[in-house]
Amino acid sequence: MSASSKEKGSGSDCVMNRVSVAAALIVLLSPRPDIQAQANGRMSVNPGADPHQQSESQSDFSVNAEGEQELQKGTALTRDGHFAEAIPHLAAARGRVTNEYAASFNLALCYVATGDYKRATAVLTDLRHGHDNADVENLLAQAYIGNGQDKDALTTVERAAAMSPQNEKLYVFVADSCTDHQDFALGLQIADLGLRNLPQSARLHYERGVLLANIDRLDEAKTDFELAAKLAPEGEIGYLSRAEQSRLNGDIAAAVTIAREGIAKGFPNPVLLTVLGEALLRSGIAPGQPEFAEAQSALEKSVAERPNDPTSQIALGQIELQAGLLDDAISHLEKARQMKPNQPAVYASLAKAYQRKGDAQRAQEALAALEKLNLARADQIRNAPGERKMSYAGTQGSDEKQQTPK
Numbered sequence: 001m002s003a004s005s006k007e008k009g010s011g012s013d014c015v016m017n018r019v020s021v022a023a024a025l026i027v028l029l030s031p032r033p034d035i036q037a038q039a040n041g042r043m044s045v046n047p048g049a050d051p052h053q054q055s056e057s058q059s060d061f062s063v064n065a066e067g068e069q070e071l072q073k074g075t076a077l078t079r080d081g082h083f084a085e086a087i088p089h090l091a092a093a094r095g096r097v098t099n100e101y102a103a104s105f106n107l108a109l110c111y112v113a114t115g116d117y118k119r120a121t122a123v124l125t126d127l128r129h130g131h132d133n134a135d136v137e138n139l140l141a142q143a144y145i146g147n148g149q150d151k152d153a154l155t156t157v158e159r160a161a162a163m164s165p166q167n168e169k170l171y172v173f174v175a176d177s178c179t180d181h182q183d184f185a186l187g188l189q190i191a192d193l194g195l196r197n198l199p200q201s202a203r204l205h206y207e208r209g210v211l212l213a214n215i216d217r218l219d220e221a222k223t224d225f226e227l228a229a230k231l232a233p234e235g236e237i238g239y240l241s242r243a244e245q246s247r248l249n250g251d252i253a254a255a256v257t258i259a260r261e262g263i264a265k266g267f268p269n270p271v272l273l274t275v276l277g278e279a280l281l282r283s284g285i286a287p288g289q290p291e292f293a294e295a296q297s298a299l300e301k302s303v304a305e306r307p308n309d310p311t312s313q314i315a316l317g318q319i320e321l322q323a324g325l326l327d328d329a330i331s332h333l334e335k336a337r338q339m340k341p342n343q344p345a346v347y348a349s350l351a352k353a354y355q356r357k358g359d360a361q362r363a364q365e366a367l368a369a370l371e372k373l374n375l376a377r378a379d380q381i382r383n384a385p386g387e388r389k390m391s392y393a394g395t396q397g398s399d400e401k402q403q404t405p406k
Contacts, residue, residue, distance in 0.1 A: 067096025071103050078106050083113040101131050108139055117146035134164035142177045150186045157190055165197040168204065175207045179214065180308060182340070187211045202231035206241050218248050236267040243275045255279035270312065273302035278315040287323050295319055303332070310340035318349050321356075329353050344373045 074089030090107035097103050104127045111120035120143040127136055137160030144153035153174070160170050171194025178187030191208040198204060209224035222245055229241040239262030246255035259276035262269070277299035285291040299316040306312055317332035330353045337346045347370035354363035 064096055064098075067093045068098075071097045071099065074110075075102065075106055078110055083110040086110050087114070101127070105131075105136065105139070108143070112139060112142050112146065115146065117143045121147065134160040134167050134170055137163070138167075138170050138173060141174045145174070145177045145181055145183060145186070150183065154186065154189060157193065161193060161197065168194070168198055168201055170194070171198070171201075172203050172207055175204075175211065179207075179210055182214070184211050184214050200231060202228045202235070202237045202241075205231065206237050206244075209241065209244060213244065213248060222248055236262070236269060239265070239267055240269060240271055243272055247275060247279075252279045252282050256283065268301070270302040270305040270309070273298040273305075274309070274312045274315060277302065277319065278311070281315060281319055281322075292319070292323075296323070307335075308339065310336040310343060310346075313339070314343065314345050314349065317353075318345075321349055321353050326353055326357050330357065342373060344370055344377065347373065 070089045071093035074086045074093060077083075077086035077089065087107065087110045090103055090110060093103040094100065094107065104123055108120045108123040108127065111117070111123065121140065124136055124140040124143060128140075137156050141153045141156040141160065144150075144156060157170070157174050160167070164170060171190055175187045175190045175194070178184065178190060188208065188211050191204055191211060194204045195201065195208065205224045205228035209221045209228065212218070212221035212224060225241040225245045225248070229238045229245070232238045232241075239258060243255055243258045243262065246252075246258055255275050256279045259272045259279065262272045263276065277295040280291050280295035280298075283291070285295060296316075296319050299312060299319060302309070302312040303316050313332045313336035317329045317336065320326075320329035320332065330350070333346055333350045333353060336343065337350065340346065347366040351363045351366035351370065354360075354366060
């Protein structure tokens, strides 16, 4: 799982995902004097000027004033995470403000956050002329990843790294974007590039561990998580890394303890919330128990923070299924299936949900997909060296293989 945290400032050390990159890269505007006061001041500069020329000057400034107001509104909305709402204001500001860089960069950032990668690429490519810097290249790389342009993304990150080799956020944000788009091979290249320049970066070792775990290179992932935890033992990264280690080791009790402790220490990270909910679910809790309510609450919070994370969606769907909330369970599981169609746990739970819903056809379709995935996965494990399915998360639904849901 990729880590994320909803931020509203630019100096936090928390791990962030693709969307919340806005908080760290957004171009913030300094407080400005009252625009109308500026206009009045300008109009009184030359009281003897030709009235027609004075009217044109006032009209031109009015356009600029409106542009500045649009930029202020758009920037405030971006800062608060309202990316779609910010777009029309920032688009209206372009070409009408003194800080064209802020208008264009924040607009591109909103396009990336809302998944409009083609428009983001166009704005950022144009912004490169005269404003080429590591932040522009960082955001452009994320837009390329969204467009599936891996080669361009890697070239762009290398260009940014040459400008700012010690910029940890550059590698973290782009690697995180790769995880979001399940482009794990490219993500590993980015993480490796970052670790060549910052070998003691706990965040980059954590990101690398996440990427490795997603492609079942579990031994290597454990090594990176262990190192990340040693480098940042008391911080958010330390708790995230130890929690992930526990998942990979199949140690449910340790996962629950670590996640609870991290959250209590002030790190309500969506990943820790998911680990907590998922581990409690695997521990055998039942509806009506305090732990069941705790798990459901944690997973709901995680999904609200990261709706595009399939692991969180699956776990929430499973707990809703157990609670008898069939429509809600199916909704979350179908979202997870769309995001990660090769996850056996999705189909095992969907088969149960559809069977209980009385939809025998969809239940059988889910079981057929589950059987196909299990056969492919067994063949992969048989022919691959090292550990594979060691985490309790990786074995979700394993006891439901090809069984008729009850």
